[in-house]
Amino acid sequence: MSLLEIKNLHASVNGNEILKGIDLTVNPGEVHSIMGPNGSGKSTLAQVLARRESYEVTAGSVTFDGKDLLEMKPEDAACEGLFMAFQYPVEIPGISNAYFLRAALNAILKYRGQDEMDAMDFLPLLKEKMRLLEMDDRFLNRPVNEGFSGGEKKRNEIVQMAVLEPKLAVLDETDSGLDIDALKIVAKGVNAMRNKNRSMVLVTHYQRLLDYIVPDFVHVLVNGRIVKSGGPELALKLEEKGYSWTEPELAGKR
Amino acid sequence: MITATQAPEKYLEIFDQLKARTTDQFDWLQKQRQEAFARFAETGFPTTHDEDWRFTSVAAVANTQFELGTSARIDEKQLEAFDTSDFACRLVFVNGHFASELSRLPDLSKGVWVRNLAKDIDSAEGAVEDFFGKDLDFQRDPLAALNTALFEDGISVEIQPGIIAENPIYALFVTVPGATPTMNHPRNLIVAHENSQVTVVEDYVSLGEGITFSNAATELVAGDNAHVSHYMIVREGDQAYNFSTLRIQQGRHANVATHSLLLSGALVRNNVHPVLAGEGSECLINGLFMANGRQHMDNYMLVEHASPHCDSRQFYNGILNGQSHGVFHGRIIVHKDAQKTDAKQTNRNLLLSDDAQIDTKPQLEIYADDVKCTHGATIGQFDDNALFYLRSRGLAEAAARHLLLLAFANECLDRMNSPQLRDHLEKLVVAGLPEAAKYSGARSAEGAERNWGEVG
DSSP states (O other): OOSEEEEEEEEEETTEEEEEEEEEEEOTTOEEEEEOOTTSSHHHHHHHHTTOTTSEEEEEEEEETTEEGGGOOHHHHHHHTEEEEOSSOOOEEEEEHHHHHHHHHHHHHHHTTOOOOOHHHHHHHHHHHHHHTTOOGGGGGSEETTTOOHHHHHHHHHHHHHHHOOSEEEEESTTTTOOHHHHHHHHHHHHHTOOTTOEEEEEESSSTHHHHSOOSEEEEEETTEEEEEEOTHHHHHHHHHOSGGGHHHHHHOO | OOOOOOOOHHHHHHHHHHHHHTTTSOHHHHHHHHHHHHHHHHHOSOOTTSGGGTTOOOHHHHTSOOEEOOOOOOOHHHHGGGOOTTOSEEEEEETTEEOGGGOBOOOOOTTEEEEEHHHHHHHTOTTHHHHTTSSOOTTTOHHHHHHHHHOOOOEEEEEOTTOBOOSOEEEEEEEOOOSSOEEEOOEEEEEEOTTOEEEEEEEEEESSOSOEEEEEEEEEEEOTTOEEEEEEEEEOOTTEEEEEEEEEEEOTTOEEEEEEEEEEOSEEEEEEEEEEOSTTOEEEEEEEEEEOTTOEEEEEEEEEEOSTTOEEEEEEEEEEOTTOEEEEEEEEEEOTTOTTEEEEEEEEEEEOSTTOEEEEEEEEEEOOSSEEEEEEEEEEOOOHHHHHHHHTTTOOHHHHHHHHHHHHHHHHHTTOOOHHHHHHHHHHHHHHOOOSSOOTHHHHHHHHHTTHHHHO
């Protein structure tokens, strides 16, 4: 059974249709990359999957782990095992990273009928994941993302992913704005999370990330539709030629 | 110019009775009381025509006949609810009268003087003669005038030069309402001589329901290079009127931090008035007020920079729910010679209901020409992006809101230096946070959280 099944997904924001019929199947253990020019709808797709209410789904269906994702609230999707790494992670002054993450993990554990973790058990788990993303222990008690550089915020997203252990991780332009060193660290963290049961959808604008996180499938999203799909070599072709060469394909459809 | 209600005759009767009881007090004090009462009789209570009281009507107080509260017999068990047993040094006042049987004054180290004020006055000891009434100006403030005229007791703290007072000094003011409305006027004097350090807590609570009027005044004098941490908690009952004035006087390089937590009361007015009189002194005014129902909480700051190179910071966070009304009036006066002043004021408010209201008014009066003064205020609801971020990690909407409220309150708590007091106030905040669905993880999580500073 597929983990994620998107069929003919149409979505709008403020009355403007952004997604114009997306079809995508992601099986367990697969890493898919979605690439496209600015404005193509990449982030919109990520936000719709994460159940952002301001994005209105006007047609289509999304099945996640056999369940109707579009019926779920954001917290339900997260508890069912969906994680989105934000393009622009939010700062929350007044709550430490440690406190927040433990609250999140416990919400998910509780949903699954498992025992919640106390601070003493949680701390070593969190420290282990932080080490993976080369984040200093000082980050534990600092307010969520407050004063973090762009790179630190993105690494923090991957720390969260590592702690919450989702079935499906949607990474929304995790590489944008990162220098090569930060990129390598993020890739290391993401790759450490790859296994046959976990799937990932990497939404990226630049190809470079895919040198480090080699996807199984690459899809090109242009004007709200997936116009081309292929293997990792497709990404290299896009880097070489840009996105415009895909447009004749688009003209050819409908 | 103040146009005010006239002081009812009853106050004169009460003052005359008090005068008769205090004929043994210092002549200068009796004279000061007389002048203060005369001033109050002249102006009466302030009205909303007075610029400093524009958003707050005290008509309910002015129109109620209050008797001075008498001491009531209460036992330790009744105080358990207030959770002060961890404080080694605790003075308890009941309806404004010192309750020695409930107070604990452990063997304080040499140079640390803590007593109830009435005892210092009666025995002519302590800092009273040198410091009482020197800074609090009852001419300009009717409530300070009323306090000076009618006070009976409060705390008297004096720390000798170079002395570090290890334990916080906790003053618990318990108001026990009676069948008819009562009032009390606690008067506190805190003197930290040069190079000394002390932490003082004032906590205003009620035992039972009923109409009461607490009108407190504290003079806090910080000598050169002294460090004072002051905490004030107001958690009186739903029919309580609580007014307080904290008048701070700072010498060279003196550092004073005052933290206020306003949790309940029908009408709470919190005045904080530091004067940075010595060069290089610093003041932090850190407050959190949480109002619900029809409560009214008014925070009036008057920060005076009277000397060069002084820093002041005001951070006030308000959480307004129900039909409550919050006020923040932040005045900064930078006097002519106060060059290189660095003053900052920030008031942030969360409105949780359609009927909650906040009036926020900065007022900067700058007479020097080389200064840095910034002020800012925000009024809003929960940040949608933050809410979504939390929900996307599995937190249900109610839990996410609660976490954001806690985060907002933590901005204030995080500025408190004393871990013991931070924990104490945090428990009160968590218990007082609005929203029916209290996130069950909050308390235990916070308790455990404290360990991480040591571990991590």
